[in-house]
Amino acid sequence: MKNRINIGTASIILIFIILCLAVFSLLSLSDGNSALVLARRRADSVTAYYQADAMGQEFIQAAVSALDGNKSMEEALSDAASMMPEGTESGVDEAGRLYCEIPMNAGQALRIELDGSSREVLASYVYNREDYAIDDSLPVWIAPDE
Template structure:
């Protein structure tokens, strides 16, 4: 009789392949979750910085508003406000610079018929610089 050799083979069956696939899926989803969490954190930081900057500019705008009220009390708008006051339109305006090429634009209109009344014509954030989105795409055209 011929000798029979008994050999042990490494049996990689279906359960093992499914387990490997599951581990790969979990690692992939874990990495995607970390990437998303980092992006959300960066967005939250930028948003917090933007809100803080707006409220800083708004505080300066409130100080400007109080300065205009005091000038109205003295009836010396053109003397006390200088360049802020436009004698032609009667409007008082300023721009308070902010980060990222923005400014808080304030335009006030004094109402002489009502004692100590100022109408707020404009109080909004505007872009101070035009920006262009680069839509060019460098494509290799061959050659040297």
């Protein structure tokens, strides 16, 4: 009598389990890489915000000290704007408020508005300087008319 050993079913199950583990490990690796890229982008964004905020605080301090020195709003603006980096916009808006727009990354800017008479910060916010044109067209082939 011949003894047969059936290992076919066990081998197929073992191969299936190993294949599943390999797929799950690759998915975990891909997810970890995506999380790392997202964390780096977020860190860059936060760093850019705090750098712009520090420059904005310098602008506020320079403008307030110039206004406290009995300078006009234009002179205070000129003193405060002289210490700002290239690409920064500043001026006096139609309501008589000093403003400064400090560029950040990804087309954003930090805008700070300062009341010239009360030396109070009226607004400080991040906004998008550039309008993003999102391409939502779907390139589908259309058959020519017959």
